[in-house]
Amino acid sequence: MMGWSVGQLFARDLTANTVEVEMATVLAPTRAAWARVTFNTERAMSEREALFKKGLHCVGIWHIHPESSPSPSTEDRLLAREHALAARPQLAGIVFVIVGTAQPPAGLRVWVDDGVDLHEAISDEIKQ
Numbered sequence: 689m690m691g692w693s694v695g696q697l698f699a700r701d702l703t704a705n706t707v708e709v710e711m712a713t714v715l716a717p718t719r720a721a722w723a724r725v726t727f728n729t730e731r732a733m734s735e736r737e738a739l740f741k742k743g744l745h746c747v748g749i750w751h752i753h754p755e756s757s758p759s760p761s762t763e764d765r766l767l768a769r770e771h772a773l774a775a776r777p778q779l780a781g782i783v784f785v786i787v788g789t790a791q792p793p794a795g796l797r798v799w800v801d802d803g804v805d806l807h808e809a810i811s812d813e814i815k816q
């Protein structure tokens with residue numbers, strides 16, 4: 689099946705009221721199954737180090753689901769939580785994006801995990 693992708697989201701200014709995601713990267717998935725995403729952590733870390741030198745901070749993760757309006761699997765929730773806790777204290781939360789097969793906004797859903805809860809972002813606030 690085509691379309692399995694996962695990557696990291698990077699932003700330059702973490703102190704702004706609106707943190708703008710400036711770059712989305714693509715990492716090679718190490719394993720692919722329905723609603724499951726894993727990637728090479730070492731590659732993810734070296735990508736973060738390289739982009740940090742350019743002033744970019746990793747603020748989240750995105751991946752693709754083969755469903756029209758995607759929702760996070762149990763493993764996705766665990767992954768988001770793990771990254772949110774690992775990002776402390778620099779980040780109050782991480783952005784977790786799942787891209788489905790429908791056109792945005794229905795097919796693009798965004799959550800923020802603050803280390804306690806996974807909150808869905810309001811889709812009205814998502815701009816192309």
Ligand SMILES: [Zn+2]
Pocket residue numbers: 723724725751752753760761764786
């Ligand atoms: Zn998933």
